[in-house]
Amino acid sequence: MPGIKLFLVGLMQALLVLLVAPLFAGLTRVLRARLHSRKGASIFQDYRDIFKLIKRQEVVPAQASWVFRFTPYVVMATTLLIAMVIPILTLQSPLGMAGDLIAVVYLFALLRFFFAVAGLDSGSGFAGIGASREMVLAILVEPTIILVLFVLALLTGSTDLGAISQKVAFGSISYYRPAVWLGMLAFAVATFIETGKLPFDLAEAEQELQEGPLTEYSGRSLAILKWSLSMKQVVVIALFLAVFFPFGSAAAVSTSSLLVSAAAFLLKVTGFYVIAALMENSSARLIIYKAPEVTWLAFGIALLSFVFYLVNV
Amino acid sequence: MLTQQLLLLSVLLYVAGALASLALNRAGKIANYASGISALAAAGTGMASAVQVLAGGAAFTWEAAGFIPFAKFIIKVDPLSAFMLLVISLLTGATALYSLSYLDEYTGKGAGVMGFFNNLFIASMVLVVISGNAFYFLIFWELMTLASYFLVSFDQEDSEAVKAGFIYLFMAHAGTALIMLAFILFFVYTGTFDFASFRGANLPVFTKSLIFLLAFLGFGAKAGIIPLHIWLPKAHPAAPSNASALMSGVMIKTAIYGILRVSVDFLGASVWWWGFIVLASGAISAVLGVLYALGEHDIKRLLAYHSVENVGIILMGAGAGMIGIAAGQPVLGVLGILAGLYHLLNHAVFKGLLFLGAGSVIYRTHTKHMEELGGLARRMPWTALAFLVGAVAISAIPPLNGFVSEWFTYQSLFIASTSSILAVRVFAPLFVVMLALTGALAAMCFVKAYGVTFGGPCRSGHAREAREVPIPMLAGMAILAISCIILGVGAPVVAPYIGKVASALLAITAVQVSDGLLVFPANSMQAMLSTPLIAILLVGLATLPLLIIGIQGGFQAGRRIDAEPWACGYKYSPRMAYTATAFAQPLRVLFRPVYSLRTTLDGPGYTVASYFKGAVVYIASVESLWERYIYAPLARGTVYLGKKLQAFQIGNVRLYCLYIIITLVVLLLATVR
Numbered sequence: 013m014p015g016i017k018l019f020l021v022g023l024m025q026a027l028l029v030l031l032v033a034p035l036f037a038g039l040t041r042v043l044r045a046r047l048h049s050r051k052g053a054s055i056f057q058d059y060r061d062i063f064k065l066i067k068r069q070e071v072v073p074a075q076a077s078w079v080f081r082f083t084p085y086v087v088m089a090t091t092l093l094i095a096m097v098i099p100i101l102t103l104q105s106p107l108g109m110a111g112d113l114i115a116v117v118y119l120f121a122l123l124r125f126f127f128a129v130a131g132l133d134s135g136s137g138f139a140g141i142g143a144s145r146e147m148v149l150a151i152l153v154e155p156t157i158i159l160v161l162f163v164l165a166l167l168t169g170s171t172d173l174g175a176i177s178q179k180v181a182f183g184s185i186s187y188y189r190p191a192v193w194l195g196m197l198a199f200a201v202a203t204f205i206e207t208g209k210l211p212f213d214l215a216e217a218e219q220e221l222q223e224g225p226l227t228e229y230s231g232r233s234l235a236i237l238k239w240s241l242s243m244k245q246v247v248v249i250a251l252f253l254a255v256f257f258p259f260g261s262a263a264a265v266s267t268s269s270l271l272v273s274a275a276a277f278l279l280k281v282t283g284f285y286v287i288a289a290l291m292e293n294s295s296a297r298l299i300i301y302k303a304p305e306v307t308w309l310a311f312g313i314a315l316l317s318f319v320f321y322l323v324n325v
Numbered sequence: 326m327l328t329q330q331l332l333l334l335s336v337l338l339y340v341a342g343a344l345a346s347l348a349l350n351r352a353g354k355i356a357n358y359a360s361g362i363s364a365l366a367a368a369g370t371g372m373a374s375a376v377q378v379l380a381g382g383a384a385f386t387w388e389a390a391g392f393i394p395f396a397k398f399i400i401k402v403d404p405l406s407a408f409m410l411l412v413i414s415l416l417t418g419a420t421a422l423y424s425l426s427y428l429d430e431y432t433g434k435g436a437g438v439m440g441f442f443n444n445l446f447i448a449s450m451v452l453v454v455i456s457g458n459a460f461y462f463l464i465f466w467e468l469m470t471l472a473s474y475f476l477v478s479f480d481q482e483d484s485e486a487v488k489a490g491f492i493y494l495f496m497a498h499a500g501t502a503l504i505m506l507a508f509i510l511f512f513v514y515t516g517t518f519d520f521a522s523f524r525g526a527n528l529p530v531f532t533k534s535l536i537f538l539l540a541f542l543g544f545g546a547k548a549g550i551i552p553l554h555i556w557l558p559k560a561h562p563a564a565p566s567n568a569s570a571l572m573s574g575v576m577i578k579t580a581i582y583g584i585l586r587v588s589v590d591f592l593g594a595s596v597w598w599w600g601f602i603v604l605a606s607g608a609i610s611a612v613l614g615v616l617y618a619l620g621e622h623d624i625k626r627l628l629a630y631h632s633v634e635n636v637g638i639i640l641m642g643a644g645a646g647m648i649g650i651a652a653g654q655p656v657l658g659v660l661g662i663l664a665g666l667y668h669l670l671n672h673a674v675f676k677g678l679l680f681l682g683a684g685s686v687i688y689r690t691h692t693k694h695m696e697e698l699g700g701l702a703r704r705m706p707w708t709a710l711a712f713l714v715g716a717v718a719i720s721a722i723p724p725l726n727g728f729v730s731e732w733f734t735y736q737s738l739f740i741a742s743t744s745s746i747l748a749v750r751v752f753a754p755l756f757v758v759m760l761a762l763t764g765a766l767a768a769m770c771f772v773k774a775y776g777v778t779f780g781g782p783c784r785s786g787h788a789r790e791a792r793e794v795p796i797p798m799l800a801g802m803a804i805l806a807i808s809c810i811i812l813g814v815g816a817p818v819v820a821p822y823i824g825k826v827a828s829a830l831l832a833i834t835a836v837q838v839s840d841g842l843l844v845f846p847a848n849s850m851q852a853m854l855s856t857p858l859i860a861i862l863l864v865g866l867a868t869l870p871l872l873i874i875g876i877q878g879g880f881q882a883g884r885r886i887d888a889e890p891w892a893c894g895y896k897y898s899p900r901m902a903y904t905a906t907a908f909a910q911p912l913r914v915l916f917r918p919v920y921s922l923r924t925t926l927d928g929p930g931y932t933v934a935s936y937f938k939g940a941v942v943y944i945a946s947v948e949s950l951w952e953r954y955i956y957a958p959l960a961r962g963t964v965y966l967g968k969k970l971q972a973f974q975i976g977n978v979r980l981y982c983l984y985i986i987i988t989l990v991v992l993l994l995a996t997v998r
Contacts, residue, residue, distance in 0.1 A: 069884070073887050073890040075889065077700075077709070080780075086863075088869070093866055107862075112852040122723060125722055129713075129772050129780060132776025132781055133702070134890055135902045136901075140781075140907065154765040155758045169850075171739060171851065171852040228890050228891065231884075
C-alpha cells in the first residue's frame, strides 16, 4: 500500500529534521565565530548542550501554570508534524492527506500560540516582551507567506504542497515567469525573518531579552524547546526549498533515491545557512518598529508577483 | 409527526419557563431554576427536532390562520432552519446549565424578570428562524430585539449599560426599518407576505438589487458588520454573561440567516456583485474587528469585537458562495455556503464558550479588566482549560473547529480566484491575504486574552481570592469545549451534513466533501485535510520528546518550584509581568491610522526631577474612528435639523389650526385635480 510507504517517508523526514537540527544550529555558531575571527566551539556543541540540559533539574517559577510545562512538548510535536507534511525527501507531500499549505501555515500558528502563551504564563517581563514580539512578527510576515504560496497554488491548481513541488521540479511552472521569481524573492525574505536570524532576532534576542519566552525555562524543558526551535528553523527553510527548489527530491520512493534526496536536502539547507550567516553577521538587530519596513517591502514584492500572475506573463 | 411536536414542545417550554420565572420573581433562586431547567429541556427537544430534519427527515410546514387577515401564521422548517435551530438549541443548552449557578448573582435583583426575558429572547430567536411569513418574522424579530434590549440594560444603575441599551435599540430599529422595506417591496410585487411566494418571485433586476441592499444593510446592522457594528461592543458586554453568550453566539447569526434567506433563497443570488459586496464587507469587518479587539483590555468588550471579526469570516464564505451561484459554479456555491454555515456553528460554540469563561472570571473576581486579573489558571484550572480550548479554536488553530471552517473558506476563495469574473479573480487572493492577517491577529489577541487573564502572577487582590466556579457553570463550559473538539476533529463526519444544508438551500445535488478521515473541497486533487489524523499525530509525536527524556534519565532530576521569576536581581513584583496594554502596544503603533490612537501622559509634570515625586500615568485610549467621523456628525446633523424644525412648533394653537387648514387645502386640490 503506497499510503504506508509515504507515511514511513514522513516519519523519516521528521527523524531527519530531529537529528540534524542541532548540527545546523552548531553550524550557525561556527560560522559566526569564523566571521568574527574567533575559533568557536565545536559544531557538535549543541548536541552536548541539549543532552546535558536534559539531565539537569528543572526550575519552574511559582507563577507558572501547566501551560508553561506542556509547551515544550506541544512545540516539538507540532514541529515534527510539519516536518512530516512538507515534501523534504520526496516530491510528494508524505502526509499530504493530513493537510495542505494552509494547514502548514496554521500549524506554525499553533506552535507560536503556545510558545507565546507560555511566555506570558511564566510571569517574567522579558518573556512577555518576547511573546509580544513573536506574535507581531507573525502578523507582519503571514500576509507575504500566504500570498506567495497562494499564487503558486493557483499556478498549480492545487493547494497541496506536493503538487506544487512536482510542478516546479518538472518545469511546468517555469522560473522564467516573473510571478515565480518575484514570489521566490519575497518568500526568501519571509523565510529569513521566520528563522529568527539576526536583524529579525526579535523574540529570542539573546543579549537584551534573555532569550524572550525562553527566559524562565531550564533543565529538560529548555533542552526540548531549544531543540524544537532549531528544528523550526530547518522546517521553515524546508518549506521554502520544497516550493522553490524541489530539485534532487525523490520522484519515486526507493532507498537509493531517498538517500540522494536526503543528501541534496542537507546540501541545500547548508547553502541557506551559509548565506544567512553572511547576512546575519553583517547587520545589527532591528528595533521592532523598524521591522515593518522590511516586511512591507516583502509584501510589495509578493503583490507584484501576484500582479504578474494575473497578467499571465 | 414527531419532529413537529418536538419543535412545538420546545417553543412552549421556553414560554412556560419564561412565565413561571416571572411568577416566581420573589423567590429568586427558584425562579432561576424555573427558567434554567425549562430552557434546558426546551433546548433538548429543539435539538432533537432539528437533528431529525438534518439527518434526512423531510422539511415540514405548519400553517394556521392566525388572527391577522393578510398574514397567515406559517411555521416552515427546511434544512437551513433546522440547522439554525440546532445552533440555537446547542448554545441554549450550555448557557441554561451555566445560568443555574451564574444567576445567583442576580438573586434579589430581579432574577425572575431576567429569566423571563432570557427565555423569551431564546423563544423569539427560534421563532425567527422557523417563521414562514414575513409579517410574523418581523414580529418575532422585534420581540428578539426588545427582549435582548431588556437584558442589555438590565442593570439600570449602570449608566454605561443604559447608554449601551439605547444605542442598541436605535441601531436595531434602523435595521428593522430597512428589513421591513425589503419585505414591503416583495409584498408590492407578490401581493402576499408568505415566504413561499417570495421564493423565485418574478421581479425586475433593479428591484432585486434594491431588496438585496436593503436586506443586507438591515440585517447587517444586527450582524455587526463594520461600520454598523458600533452598538455591538457596547451592548454585548453590558448584558449578563449567559445572555452575552447568546447574543454574540446566536443572535447575530439570525441576521446571517436573514441575509442568506433573502439573497440566496428568495432572490437566487443571481447577480455576482451581491456576493462580492458580502465578501468584501466580510473581509473588512474581519480585519478591523480583530484589530479593535486587540486594543481592548475589557475581556468582554474584547470578545464582542471578535464577534465582528467572526461575522466577517462567515460572510466571506457566504459571499464566495453567492458569487459561485451567480457565476454558474455550483461547487463554489455549495462550498462557500458550507464554509459560512460551518463557521457560523463554530463561532456560536467557541464564542459562547469564551463568554461563559469570561462570565466565570467575573463571577469570582468581579472585574472585567484584564490588567487586574492574572494567575487564574492556578486558581480556576478547569475554567482556564475551557477558556484555552475556546481561545485555540477561535484562533483557527488545527485541529479544532475554527480551523476547519476557515480552511473551507480558504478553499472556496481558491476556487473563486479562478472565476471568470475579472474583479473576483483579482480580489479573491487579496481577501485570502486579509483572512490570513485576521488569523494571525486573532492568535495574538487570544494569546493576550488567555496569557494576561489566566497566566502569570496575580495582579490584584481580586485575582488572588478567586476560586473555581460551581459545577453547573463548569458543565456548561464543558459542553461547549467538547463541542469545539468534536466539530474540529470530527470534521469528516460533520462537514457532509452542513454540505447538505448548503446544497438544499441552493436546490442542487449534494457535493462530496468528505471520505473516510478526509475532508476536501469537492475535488481531492485541489486539497485534502484530515483533522483526525493531525490530532492523532500531534498526540503521538508528543511522546517522542518524553521518550527521549525518559531514556536519558531526565525525569530523575526532578523539578523545583522557584519562588518567583528572575528579575535582574531585583525583588520580583507582579507589576513586572507583561500587561495587556504592553503586549498589544507594538500593534497599536504599527496600525496607528486604524486606531486613531490617543495617548496621554498624566503626571506631576515633565521635568526630570518631578518624575521622582509622584506616579506617572500613561493612558493610551483607542477611539473608534467610526463614532467620531460617521455617527457623531450624523447625530449632530439630526439635532441641528430638529432644532430648525422646532420653529414650526411653537405651541400656539392658532398656528396649528393654520397648518391643518393648509394641509386640507393641499389635499383637496390634489384630489380634485
